[in-house]
Amino acid sequence: MSGGALRSINCTSCGAGLSVLGGGRVLTHVCGYCGAVLDAQDAYKVLDSIGKRNHPDSPVQIGMTLTYEGVDFTVIGTLGMVERHRGSEWRWVEHQVFSPTHGYLWLNLEDGNLTFTRKVRDFDMRQWLSPASVERAETPPTRSYGGQKFRYYETTTARIDFMEGEFNWIPKLGETVKVVSLLGPDAMLELVESTREREVELSRLLPRDAVARQMGFDPAALGPARRHPLQAYVPLREEAFLRKAATYMTAAAAVLGLLFLMIPGRTVLDAPAVPLSDLPESYTFEVSNTAQITLVEFRTDFENQWAAFAAEILGPDGQPVVAGERAVSYYSGRDSDGNWSEGSRRSNFRFRPNATGLHRVRLELSDPGASNLIGTVALRIQQGKPTGFWLFALAVVSGLAGIALVARRALHQKSRFAGSDWTSED
Amino acid sequence: MDPIRLIIVGGAVIALLGASYLSYYGVGRASTDLAASTQSIRTGSSGSGGMFAAFGRIK
Numbered sequence: 515m516s517g518g519a520l521r522s523i524n525c526t527s528c529g530a531g532l533s534v535l536g537g538g539r540v541l542t543h544v545c546g547y548c549g550a551v552l553d554a555q556d557a558y559k560v561l562d563s564i565g566k567r568n569h570p571d572s573p574v575q576i577g578m579t580l581t582y583e584g585v586d587f588t589v590i591g592t593l594g595m596v597e598r599h600r601g602s603e604w605r606w607v608e609h610q611v612f613s614p615t616h617g618y619l620w621l622n623l624e625d626g627n628l629t630f631t632r633k634v635r636d637f638d639m640r641q642w643l644s645p646a647s648v649e650r651a652e653t654p655p656t657r658s659y660g661g662q663k664f665r666y667y668e669t670t671t672a673r674i675d676f677m678e679g680e681f682n683w684i685p686k687l688g689e690t691v692k693v694v695s696l697l698g699p700d701a702m703l704e705l706v707e708s709t710r711e712r713e714v715e716l717s718r719l720l721p722r723d724a725v726a727r728q729m730g731f732d733p734a735a736l737g738p739a740r741r742h743p744l745q746a747y748v749p750l751r752e753e754a755f756l757r758k759a760a761t762y763m764t765a766a767a768a769v770l771g772l773l774f775l776m777i778p779g780r781t782v783l784d785a786p787a788v789p790l791s792d793l794p795e796s797y798t799f800e801v802s803n804t805a806q807i808t809l810v811e812f813r814t815d816f817e818n819q820w821a822a823f824a825a826e827i828l829g830p831d832g833q834p835v836v837a838g839e840r841a842v843s844y845y846s847g848r849d850s851d852g853n854w855s856e857g858s859r860r861s862n863f864r865f866r867p868n869a870t871g872l873h874r875v876r877l878e879l880s881d882p883g884a885s886n887l888i889g890t891v892a893l894r895i896q897q898g899k900p901t902g903f904w905l906f907a908l909a910v911v912s913g914l915a916g917i918a919l920v921a922r923r924a925l926h927q928k929s930r931f932a933g934s935d936w937t938s939e940d
Numbered sequence: 941m942d943p944i945r946l947i948i949v950g951g952a953v954i955a956l957l958g959a960s961y962l963s964y965y966g967v968g969r970a971s972t973d974l975a976a977s978t979q980s981i982r983t984g985s986s987g988s989g990g991m992f993a994a995f996g997r998i999k
Binding site: 751752755756759762763766767770771774805806807834836837838839863864865866899900901902903904905907908912 | 942944945948949952955956958959960962963964965966967968969970971973974975976
């Protein structure tokens with residue numbers, strides 16, 4: 515344990531030696547031995563007594579020191595706090611700390627977490643939020659302070675259950691305060707209302723292990739830490755850069771995919787439209803590109819009809835290379851919602867030729883369907899046709915990765931409010 | 941540049957180039973329901989072109 519007494523007194527009630535650490539604005543000194551409440555401004559006269567009470571469970575002891583943001587503070591007092599509501603009980607400990615240059619602040623221990631609380635003097639009190647106002651609100655109230663937005667988190671009615679040491683006010687056992695807490699990006703804004711005054715405080719979460727070691731005790735003595743709403747988001751390494759990279763890659767892959775999709779390939783056959791009644795029909799076409807996909811497209815002028823076409827492709831040696839069948843179905847009309855259409859007048863299949871040279875394609879009607887041999891069909895074949903598939907797939911994957919990164923942060927933000935007592939009435 | 945950033949940028953460039961290559965050459969994008977010949981289509985056999993899937997419901 516570090517720190518030391520500036521001077522000491524003897525309790526005017528029981529005679530125990532008490533360290534005096536709290537500076538000139540201390541009003542009360544509560545004897546940790548007999549529970550006498552002494553008037554620090556008037557020769558330590560006994561004002562009251564809380565009797566002998568069990569010390570709340572906290573490894574932080576009076577006299578320990580803590581350096582926070584470069585300022586040394588000494589623990590001068592301990593308050594045991596309790597809130598009881600509908601049969602449940604919550605307990606925490608508030609330690610008053612003192613710095614000759616920065617005055618009186620609070621080091622709090624709740625659920626294994628350490629927070630540091632200071633009073634806020636420049637809060638616009640016209641923004642005051644009472645528990646009654648919270649009850650009337652239809653959405654979680656928000657308040658602004660220091661350029662940050664704070665959203666309602668919880669309302670607490672806290673009661674003093676234990677006190678020991680020095681305080682710059684006169685606490686009373688059983689005294690209650692109502693606290694409306696609002697959660698901001700990295701701090702909790704607390705609007706504290708007692709029977710005597712209204713105060714605004716700002717709390718920040720401390721790194722418990724580092725603080726414990728600095729104060730001279732084992733972090734395990736703080737007990738297991740429950741998730742705290744002020745727990746900072748822990749980003750992945752280079753998360754912002756990763757998010758940016760995912761965004762750019764999604765855009766680049768999508769644009770490239772569209773570009774590839776629009777590249778028509780080289781048309782090697784553009785047969786004129788023939789009536790369905792004239793099928794089957796044969797055509798020849800020259801294949802010079804076996805590295806890329808060749809697209810075989812059936813183009814009809816169908817209107818409220820369907821039929822199935824087959825195209826058999828023979829290689830330069832006259833042997834079948836591949837055959838594909840596609841249905842073409844197109845229906846349209848008008849109803850109470852307006853014009854509608856269904857299907858497409860075109861269909862296609864893709865294959866990869868395995869040899870260059872003159873190919874022959876035989877187009878036939880494999881199923882006249884509802885066409886009644888009315889209408890025409892034209893066959894078009896393009897070689898060297900890129901697809902956008904893999905680029906679109908990459909765009910989807912990188913887009914999902916970007917969304918996952920954003921969602922990770924959003925989920926953290928949502929989880930911060932998981933302990934809020936706000937309930938929406940639908 | 942930070943090595944991690946270098947890896948991210950390198951990975952992104954490789955992924956884009958790889959996807960562009962696959963898309964340009966249509967790797968894996970040939971239709972999977974083709975038959976060896978129209979005879980195979982008529983009989984419903986797959987021939988050497990893999991399983992032929994008949995088209996679905998037609999209005």
